[in-house]
Amino acid sequence: MRSHRDKYNLILQEVARSGRQWNESISKQVFADESFADLNVESPDFGDFSWQGTLGVEAGQFVLSGKWKLQVPRACSKCNGVFVDVLSGEIDEHYIIEPKHEEMQAELELTGNEPEALESGELDVLAALREHFWLAWQPMVVCDRACKGLCLQCGVDLNKGSCDCHKQVKENAFAALKNLKFDA
Ligand SMILES: [Zn+2]
Ligand SMILES: [Zn+2]
CATH class of the missing domain: 1.20.5 (Single alpha-helices involved in coiled-coils or other helix-helix interfaces)
Structure with a gap:
């Protein structure tokens, strides 16, 4: 059996031309790492991480794209009441394996994209998803716009x-x- 680590830690050099597809619920025990220490992950209102995405190759770049969603219990910053919030977002990340040749670098500069260079070709998909989750995170939330x-x-x-x-x-x-x- 493959561990979760193998499943989401990819070596880009080994990714097949057909790429990778995901349509799954990543259990919160796997998704929530130490950066979630301040969140009530144990709560039944804290959901699993829903992830529908692909990793493909486009014009020499590896493209991680898809949609994610996560239900999180939160405390209202006005009334302190706990409510359930649903965060979601879309991902479109471009990666390259650190170019060794100047020629390749010049070609990349022409495309105008700014892919993230992964020196070893190792891509931690879970880490990328967590990063997107935290980008979508709002420190102050209210239970309702009309909260008094x-x-x-x-x-x-x-x-x-x-x-x-x-x-x-x-x-x-x-x-x-x-x-x-x-x-x-
Ligand atoms: Zn409130
Ligand atoms: Zn009063």
Whole structure:
């Protein structure tokens, strides 16, 4: 049986002309590495990484392209409530095996693409997918555009209830005003 490491660690020199195809769910245990330590990977709301993609050869470059999707539990930055967010994206990455000849380099410069040069020809597909996931990651998210958040004074979740803090501030301000003495 091939290990996950073999499955997603490719040697570009060994990739067949027909390329590679994926249409699978990469289990979160395999996908989430130490960079996911702050995320609640154990939660049942944290999904497996859905990946439909191909690795092909185009004009001397290796092209990794496809679509991915991952469901992640998140905490709303306004009300702290946990909700399920779905991140997704498309990938179109170009790679070359580090060119040895000046001629090859000149040819690449003409194409205008900026492929990533892999010296050894080793491509870690999982690492590339993780990179795209983190590019799509938003540090601050809200459960709903209409989320009212927490009251800054008493901490009540204003989506679920209300408080009198706002009213009191107004009253206090008015009372303060009344107590002002004016020099006549
Ligand atoms: Zn919220
Ligand atoms: Zn309040």
